[in-house]
Amino acid sequence: WVTSNSDSDNFLQCLSLFSQPSIPVSKIIYTPNTSSYSSILQSSIQNLRFLSPTTPKPQLIVKPLHESHIQGAVICSKKHGMHIRVRSGGHDYEGLSYMSDIPFIIVDLFNLQSISVNTEDNTAWVQAGATLGELYYRIAEKSRTHGFPAGSCPTVGVGGHFSGGGFGTMLRKYGLAADNVIDAHLVDVNGKILNRESMGEDLFWAIRGGGGASFGVIISWKIKLVAVPPTVTVFRVEKSLEQDATKLVHRWQYVADKLHEDLYINVVIGVENGKQKGERTIQVTFGSLFLGDVKELLPLMEKDFSELGLERQDCIEMNWIESVLYFAGISEEESLNVLLDRVRQSNDSFKAKSDYVKEPISEIGLEGIWKVFLEEETPIMILSPYGGKMSEISDSETPFPHRKGYIYEIQYLTYWEEVTEASKKHIDWIRRLYSYLTPYVSKSPRASYLNYRDLDLGRNNIGNTSYTQASVWGIKYFNNNFKRLVRVKTMVDPSNFFRNEQSIPPLLSWG
Numbered sequence: 001w002v003t004s005n006s007d008s009d010n011f012l013q014c015l016s017l018f019s020q021p022s023i024p025v026s027k028i029i030y031t032p033n034t035s036s037y038s039s040i041l042q043s044s045i046q047n048l049r050f051l052s053p054t055t056p057k058p059q060l061i062v063k064p065l066h067e068s069h070i071q072g073a074v075i076c077s078k079k080h081g082m083h084i085r086v087r088s089g090g091h092d093y094e095g096l097s098y099m100s101d102i103p104f105i106i107v108d109l110f111n112l113q114s115i116s117v118n119t120e121d122n123t124a125w126v127q128a129g130a131t132l133g134e135l136y137y138r139i140a141e142k143s144r145t146h147g148f149p150a151g152s153c154p155t156v157g158v159g160g161h162f163s164g165g166g167f168g169t170m171l172r173k174y175g176l177a178a179d180n181v182i183d184a185h186l187v188d189v190n191g192k193i194l195n196r197e198s199m200g201e202d203l204f205w206a207i208r209g210g211g212g213a214s215f216g217v218i219i220s221w222k223i224k225l226v227a228v229p230p231t232v233t234v235f236r237v238e239k240s241l242e243q244d245a246t247k248l249v250h251r252w253q254y255v256a257d258k259l260h261e262d263l264y265i266n267v268v269i270g271v272e273n274g275k276q277k278g279e280r281t282i283q284v285t286f287g288s289l290f291l292g293d294v295k296e297l298l299p300l301m302e303k304d305f306s307e308l309g310l311e312r313q314d315c316i317e318m319n320w321i322e323s324v325l326y327f328a329g330i331s332e333e334e335s336l337n338v339l340l341d342r343v344r345q346s347n348d349s350f351k352a353k354s355d356y357v358k359e360p361i362s363e364i365g366l367e368g369i370w371k372v373f374l375e376e377e378t379p380i381m382i383l384s385p386y387g388g389k390m391s392e393i394s395d396s397e398t399p400f401p402h403r404k405g406y407i408y409e410i411q412y413l414t415y416w417e418e419v420t421e422a423s424k425k426h427i428d429w430i431r432r433l434y435s436y437l438t439p440y441v442s443k444s445p446r447a448s449y450l451n452y453r454d455l456d457l458g459r460n461n462i463g464n465t466s467y468t469q470a471s472v473w474g475i476k477y478f479n480n481n482f483k484r485l486v487r488v489k490t491m492v493d494p495s496n497f498f499r500n501e502q503s504i505p506p507l508l509s510w511g
């Protein structure tokens, strides 16, 4: 797999056969000698942990302006033994879309970002390089009563997000983004463009939650838009430990997945400075989107979660697109155009993990989490309720298996500023928290969410990886669906061309 300069030259020559006269290959290729190479490489990197001078860099970046450039990149890299990484929004938690331990090139879909929304038949085609913010903006431009159930961060790319599941504040009503994908265009390992019909239901199933990177390059998705009411209601209620935050989180676990499906209440836990100098304390925020007005919301809260003490003045009515800004933490003063902004929002390094809870955690268990939290500088934990639509979709409908019986998902992260020796300290901390949570979270398997990628769960060999070895992480993300993903992979990419540290291995590549 060690590629030489002549491999790169041959690759470029080969790629030029796929470019149109109007777009010379020089317009889509960036080498380390190109002045914009570094800024393009860094443009969408979200986790500064992977922006250090020692992070392996690509030999080339191909930035397709046309589908044929993706076909060319696949065919030519296969022919000349180049390893590829595909990047859409660059939000991968472990940097797998722009980093590899073996020589590689990046196919960066940044320029493929067109979106066409059809409110007549409630669908849209979205190219993989578009962001969630762009998608939400284009939907709202056409209608204030259509929406799409995907993640909260506007800069996330739809290429990676939909292919790994994708959830946000409407998942209790409409499920995951992947549950609402109805067609896709993909470049396969032979460089062919396939749609749902020509790829067949197995491959179409695999790319809706199994991670696109194992199966091909997704060019675009066709999605089903969903109905949102003209008025939605949001609230954010903060509680300190003195205000019974522990009891409230404990109680929340018994109601969060059983509330009306129009009501989503998540919990964000962080650490704040206390009243005394040097004192640090736990802060808990209950954040909610309700698909209706405040008149309907208050009685529901009174009936099911009166302990929170929600009052009229805690609530804000708005339309759905404004709620998108609210949950992205963007000021209401900002114009909606901010959703089109692709500039990196994070200036931090981070490490994250995920878990699922099937039995409420005891108050003592929660207090233990607070204790571990106070050992860290900038920890965050987000509890996202399931139930509703999530419980109605079968475990095998898509590769994403965490459905009925899962009360909520936990995501925990720690942030720090610089990539230094200190990184280890933060990573050690989050591993300690993972270990602390063991008795409280799902078991056999201990479930994880692919889009919150965590290489601690296990990684493939640089060479071939056996089914058994990949099962260690694969079962956590996909449970019983892992087997079918391996079958699909074996069928569509037996030579394991599309691979990374956590790609689905084909059976033929048993090492």
Ligand code: FDA
Binding pocket: 046, 085, 086, 087, 088, 089, 090, 091, 092, 093, 096, 097, 109, 128, 150, 151, 152, 153, 155, 156, 157, 158, 159, 160, 161, 163, 164, 165, 166, 167, 168, 211, 212, 213, 214, 216, 217, 218, 219, 451, 452, 500
């Ligand atoms: P990126 O381009 O890094 O790709 C991620 C993976 O998909 C890589 O393996 C890549 O090779 C592959 N891939 C990308 N494009 C592809 C294509 N066209 N064809 C084939 N493979 C492709 N999740 C969530 O469910 N809800 C949320 O609210 C959020 N919020 C959030 C906020 C922030 C700040 C971050 C950093 C991340 C999230 N996420 C999230 C997680 C997010 O869903 C996850 O990181 C996605 O994989 C990101 O997709 P991108 O295209 O941006 O990533």
